[in-house]
Amino acid sequence: MSSATDDPTSSRPAPPASPPDGSAGKAAVRPELFGPGRRATTVGIVLLISMIAFEAMGVGTAMPAVVADLGSVSSYAWPFVAFTAASVVGTVLGGRWCDVRGPRGTLVTAPLLFGAGLLVAGTAGTLAQLLVARVLQGLGAGAVAVAVYVLIALVYSERARPAVFALMSSAWVLPALVGPPVAGVVTEQLSWHWVFLGIVPFVVVAVVLVLPAVRDLPAGSAGAPATRRGIVAAALAAAAAVAALSWAGQHPTGWAALVVAVVALALLVPSLRRLLPRGTVRARRGIAAVVACRGLLSGAFFTVNAYLPLMLTSTHGWSLSMAGVPLIVGALGWSSAAAWQGRHPDLSRPVLLRVGFACVAVGIAGLLLVAPAWGLPWLALPFWIVAGVGMGLGFSSLSFLLLARSADSGAGAVGFDSAAAQLTDQLSQAALVGVGGALLATTGSPATALPVLVAGLVVLAVTGTGIAGRTAGPARAAAGR
Template sequence: MTAPKTLDAPYQPPRIFGPEYRTATFGILLVVTLIAFEGMSVSTVMPLVSKDLDALDLYGVSFSAFLIAGLLANVVAGLWSDRRGHAVPFVLGVVLFAAGMGLAGAAVSKELFIVARAVQGLGGGAVIVAIYVMIARVYVPEVRPRVFAALSSAWVLPALIGPGLSGLIAEQIGWRWVFYGIVPLVVPALVMLLPALRGGEETRPEPATGPRSRPLAMTLAAFATACGAGVLLYGVDRLHGTPVPGAVASVAGLLVMAVGLSRLLPPGALKFGRGLPTTVLMRGMLAAGFFGVNAFIPLLLTKVNGFSVGEAGIALTIGALGWTTGSYLQTRWSGDRPLLVRIGAAAVAAGILLTLPAALWGVTGWITVPAWVIAGFGMGVGTTSVNVTAMRQSPDAEQGANSAALQVVDTLGSALTIGFGGALVNLIGHDDIAAGYTSIVAMTAAVALLGVAVAGRMRDAS
């Protein structure tokens, strides 16, 4: 008599902290945590940096220099990852990032500080693209939403202690030690991650042969995009003092940037083509809305509401917690991802608008705390869903190019709105920060609402 047949156990996807993925997951999270400390800390201490280096006129440029340099690194790292693997751009990126932090701490002029921020951007841009390629090649599709959620969770500790700790260090010791303090963290992070860098390299697909796989053409396009964006922001920043040269530089920069960008993104992206083209652009619109305000909240709270630097950092802290919550909740979602992105964009727009009363006389600046929880929640829901959708829509041989495209539009969206915001502070709010902040809110909320309108085009044409 034979034993009764039993049904096979249902498939259970591996756990991201299980034996198969543990090393890669811890390595990735460690480096993302390092980058998160930089992001949360620098935003908090920038009012002190601008005061000490007499750089209020370059407040937005210091952020944009980081982002535009990162744009160039995004493309180069994506190309290298597709053709040679992600290990080299990852390691080189971490080293450059640490070097930039050291240079920023040692800066004795605003020009040197901006150069240091650009070096940080080169490193950070390479690292993030390499991480996305690693996720696509190491993890099976079923667990990728959890990995991206874990990346957002890596911001929790920096969000909880980064702004407050950096504010305390800046006030008690000096803002330079906020930068110096991150540098030693690079060594253990890099040592722990080296074994994980080999993961996925043995399964690297054959390189793609399309127009976005040509190293020289793509590098030139990235250089044109970065230079065009830089010239555009320079021109916009000069509109308040020398309007005619500023306008000429702005138009020239916009044209050069558009030509380069058309080569970096999936075909049809600039026309919001259905599927992957719009998916990639949604990442940029979410970033433009959120970070275009995020960079100026500490300035508003310290200059208008009388907050200390440490107190101003609390709003950024709570926003990051909202981001983590949204990112976790999207792992429970099994429905339409474009709908989830639309919800995220709407939450970002709502959070931006809800910060506006803080610019009014007699209204407490603490209103930015619940507002930034809502905006952060929208980013957690939206950006993670964009990342998951983009990896699903990407052919294996184009994972590096599309990971780079995601970072390019993220970087460009953030750089442009922060740069335009800095120009608005100079043009409108140099003597009235509240008025300048109000104009920034109007600009970024419009971008987020555009994202709400076009999110449905993320669905494939079929």
């Protein structure tokens, strides 16, 4: 698939080079983002991401009340497992649909599917209905995330993409700050049903705003491979494996979790041969290295994000509200760094990625001074700001490099490669959170288990720093092409 700068339907002249301070870059890309022909598309993309973010942040807060109303504590994990498994299927099949048919259908169908899931959840009276709703939401959310990347590749020039990805990062900030408290108030004062129903207007507005851009897109994707054998079976097997890993991570005690994890890996390994670019495990230069770095960066950061509140409450006696403060400052660091890189489109993205990995490594390593019982809990604040800055630089750079390296291959596979990157996100987090749960179950003490987990995650971040340069290389032929 050609980049937007090579789109024959585009009459935009190539923008001039900007000075190192990025001022000309800001002036050059702003009309492309918010000019009369792009404003609705840009705002629509931000709303599409925001609706997923609000759902992610709000539902976690409301879920204890949901499960208490519809099921029991033993059922707590299943709504999350259903969403995760369905999002894997939505990610893979949405990427395939975008490559073969173009993103036009996905950008309308997937948000509507997500919205239907919200309506079903908002009217749920049984746990079974809630699980159906979570499956619909997962399918829609997975496909939306991939389709947005394909839309960006088609509509925006390379110089504008860093700014677009900065806006996408900012779309998570408000939900991260206000989503949990608002969901808590709505659940307590009204009903948890309204946590789901309240997001539906975001879906409607986002679809309406994206429709003008969708109408102008081609119906198909020139050069996309006609077939990829076994893609549906591989997607379903991967979904089952991710669901199993998620369940095992939330139930780490006993032999059952170990057996489930082993079976999950037996399903997952052959599936990944179909779903990831060749050479991903070895971080082969080009798109494979981009996908591998995405898994390393997301796995390291979000696993710590999941366990940091436990570290502060269980080991150091912080309240839940205080334990959430490092997560907030980390999100602010992320959005600030993403906005900064968006104003400097001429900087080398592999270099920014290396700097981002280094910041994440430093931020996680600093928690080795927090995790033990003798640690200093207040250090979590400055170190997690550093880690957030690293994610703002690294994640945005990976998004840019994903489209650039996928376009290098000339095979019309932006959807496949975007789905692969998102899949490594999901797999790395499911696996590493499960490892943390196993360590906690084995040691019985967060003060003992979490330093070991943090040390291992530092190694992953340092590994990413070492292989970041490979993302600048030429693309390869993807698996199954």
